[in-house]
Every structure is written in structure tokens, then in C-alpha cells.
Amino acid sequence: MDLSTVPVKNLTPLSPLLLAPMEGLLDHLLREQLTPLAPYSMAVSEFIRVTDRVLPKRVFTRIVPELLTGGRTQAGVPVWPQLLGSDPSVLADNAARLAELAPPGIDLNFGCPARCVNRHRGGAVLLDEPELLHRIVAAVRRAVPQGIAVTAKMRLGVQDRGRMLEAAQALAAGGAAQLVVHARTQRDGYKPPAHWHELARIRAALPDLPLVANGEIWTLQDALQARRESGVQALMLGRGAVADPWLAARIQAHDAGLESPRAGWPELAPALLGYWRRVRQAVQPKHQAGRVKQWLHYLRRAHPQAEAAYQGLRTEANPAQFDGLLRALLREHALLV
Numbered sequence: 144m145d146l147s148t149v150p151v152k153n154l155t156p157l158s159p160l161l162l163a164p165m166e167g168l169l170d171h172l173l174r175e176q177l178t179p180l181a182p183y184s185m186a187v188s189e190f191i192r193v194t195d196r197v198l199p200k201r202v203f204t205r206i207v208p209e210l211l212t213g214g215r216t217q218a219g220v221p222v223w224p225q226l227l228g229s230d231p232s233v234l235a236d237n238a239a240r241l242a243e244l245a246p247p248g249i250d251l252n253f254g255c256p257a258r259c260v261n262r263h264r265g266g267a268v269l270l271d272e273p274e275l276l277h278r279i280v281a282a283v284r285r286a287v288p289q290g291i292a293v294t295a296k297m298r299l300g301v302q303d304r305g306r307m308l309e310a311a312q313a314l315a316a317g318g319a320a321q322l323v324v325h326a327r328t329q330r331d332g333y334k335p336p337a338h339w340h341e342l343a344r345i346r347a348a349l350p351d352l353p354l355v356a357n358g359e360i361w362t363l364q365d366a367l368q369a370r371r372e373s374g375v376q377a378l379m380l381g382r383g384a385v386a387d388p389w390l391a392a393r394i395q396a397h398d399a400g401l402e403s404p405r406a407g408w409p410e411l412a413p414a415l416l417g418y419w420r421r422v423r424q425a426v427q428p429k430h431q432a433g434r435v436k437q438w439l440h441y442l443r444r445a446h447p448q449a450e451a452a453y454q455g456l457r458t459e460a461n462p463a464q465f466d467g468l469l470r471a472l473l474r475e476h477a478l479l480v
């Protein structure tokens with residue numbers, strides 16, 4: 144069977160495949176383009192920063208408009224808003240406000256390496272404070288109804304992996320229902336490799352906690368290697384899912400013993416145009432072209448033809464000119480009739 148002919152909504156992933164949060168890269172507009180193409184079991188939104196006050200609901204619905212449509216993308220993939228902060232009681236109050244919008248779950252960010260975030264004490268820097276991690280998850284867990292799962296996403300540590308197990312144990316003891324582990328420390332940044340084998344230690348320490356492996360999964364081969372090294376089946380895909388929108392479908396086809404989807408560059412034309420249409424409706428004109436260029440920049444990694452398209456569009460910022468150029472390019476590539 145050729146999976147690309149099966150509507151995505153009819154496919155249930157054998158092992159969970161999650162779409163990663165990526166602030167500034169993967170927002171609701173791109174989620175709407177990516178989620179119909181591959182069988183994600185869930186997506187996590189880009190982080191919503193919590194400092195010292197309870198955010199109005201419109202902030203949550205601006206970043207996660209899926210909250211207005213049952214917490215799912217149009218393709219039916221549940222989207223978990225992600226909170227980032229360091230104050231247990233403020234995070235709990237925000238989670239309670241968020242719960243009024245009935246999200247499928249709430250994720251907590253303990254993986255963000257950005258310096259500006261850490262100056263406000265949020266993200267990965269908290270991994271050195273397991274006791275605080277525990278208090279945060281427990282406070283959020285207490286603040287939201289039982290039907291709304293609270294999950295967490297962490298790195299292997301701040302400077303090194305010395306407190307990795309303590310951090311994971313603190314999150315689990317606080318009530319995290321699932322833990323995504325980006326297999327690098329904050330210090331590692333985004334430098335390859337990802338140390339997937341470290342997840343095997345977390346799994347041994349916390350055998351009952353659903354674990355998800357994340358980091359540096361760009362191809363089916365990477366996915367299989369990440370699973371082999373970590374012993375964890377569930378995977379979260381970030382930049383790899385943007386570079387190859389069918390990566391999750393390829394992994395699922397492999398799992399099911401089915402033929403890999405043949406989808407590639409030619410099938411991307413409608414997705415690119417669909418995304419451009421969404422961007423033109425929702426984004427300020429001066430930022431519109433940049434959004435499509437950013438996606439093409441990633442697509443180059445999995446689809447060599449995207450390079451020519453990227454080079455052809457790189458210098459154009461005017462939306463009307465960009466529109467003409469994009470259509471001409473896709474026509475030239477015989478992707479558009």
C-alpha cells in the first residue's frame with residue numbers, strides 16, 4: 144500500500160510521533176500546513192512566556208488559535224500550549240486560566256537555552272534546580288483539572304549531564320504525564336550530535352514515565368538510530384519535520400511495514416502556496432516574504448530543488464513581487480499549471 148494515498152486522519156501512529164515547539168519558526172500557520180501531511184499524535188505550541196502576572200486569554204489564543212477549535216489543528220492534531228517561566232504560583236495561575244480554554248494538555252518548557260529567557264529564569268537553566276522543577280510541575284498539576292494532562296520538555300542538563308536523572312525524577316514526581324527529552328545540554332546548544340543514549344538511563348530510572356526522544360532527527364535513518372540508542376519508541380520531530388514535511392509519514396510507513404510515501408518536492412507546491420496564502424492573511428506585509436523564505440531555507444536540506452527556489456526568491460521582500468516570483472518559480476519547476 145502507498146501511504147501517501149491514505150488520508151492522514153485515517154492513520155494512527157503505531158508509536159507516537161510528536162511535532163516540536165519552535166518559537167519563531169513553527170507557528171500555527173505552519174502547523175496547519177504540516178499536520179495534514181503526516182500522522183502526528185500531538186503538537187506542542189511555541190512557548191508562552193509567563194513572568195509575574197496572569198495573561199489574558201487573548202494571549203493564549205493568539206499563540207495557539209487552535210484553542211478556539213477544540214484544541215486541534217484542522218487536520219485534527221491536538222495542540223498542547225507550552226508555558227515557560229520559573230515561578231510555581233504564577234505558572235499555576237496561568238495554567239488555571241489556560242485550562243478554562245480546554246486545551247488537550249499543558250506542556251512546561253525546561254529546555255529553552257536562550258539567554259534572554261534564562262535571565263528571567265526560565266527554560267533549561269532550571270534543570271540545575273530539581274526541587275524548583277518539582278514545585279513547578281506539582282503546582283501546575285494541582286491547578287488544572289485531572290482531565291488535562293501536564294507534560295514537560297527538558298534537556299540533559301545545563302552545563303553537563305550530572306543532574307539529568309534528578310531533574311527527570313523531579314518532573315515525574317511533580318506529576319508530569321510525559322517527558323520529552325532533547326538529548327543535549329543547554330551548553331551544547333544545537334551542536335550535533337544529540338546524545339540519544341542518555342535517554343536509556345532516564346528510562347531505566349523511570350520505567351513507568353512515557354518518554355519521548357528529541358533532537359537531530361532529520362531522516363528515517365536518524366529516527367531508527369535514535370530509537371536504537373535510547374530504547375524509546377516515541378519521537379518528537381522539530382527542524383527535521385520542517386525540512387521534510389513527510390518525515391513522520393516515512394517513519395510511520397516504516398513502522399507499519401508499508402511503502403514509504405513518494406511525496407517530495409512536486410507535492411510541496413500546494414503546501415507552499417497554501418502557506419503563502421495563510422501568511423498573506425495573517426502576517427504584517429514586511430514580514431510575509433521572510434516567512435516563506437525561512438521554510439524554503441529548511442526545505443533545502445531534504446529537497447535539493449528548494450535551493451534554486453530559495454536563491455530565486457532570496458532578495459525579494461515586496462509581497463506582490465514575491466507572489467509573482469513564487470508562482471513563476473513553481474510553474475517553471477512544472478509544479479503549478
Ligand SMILES: Cc1cc2nc3c(=O)[nH]c(=O)nc-3n(C[C@H](O)[C@H](O)[C@H](O)COP(=O)(O)O)c2cc1C
Pocket residue numbers: 163164165166167168188189190225252253254255296325357358359360379380381382383
Ligand atoms: C527556532 C527554534 C525555536 C524553538 N522554540 C522552542 C520552544 O518554544 N519551546 C521548546 O520547548 N523548544 C523549542 N525549541 C527546541 C525544539 O523543540 C527541539 O527540542 C530542538 O529543535 C531539537 O529538535 P530537532 O533537532 O528535531 O529540531 C526550538 C528550536 C528551534 C530551532
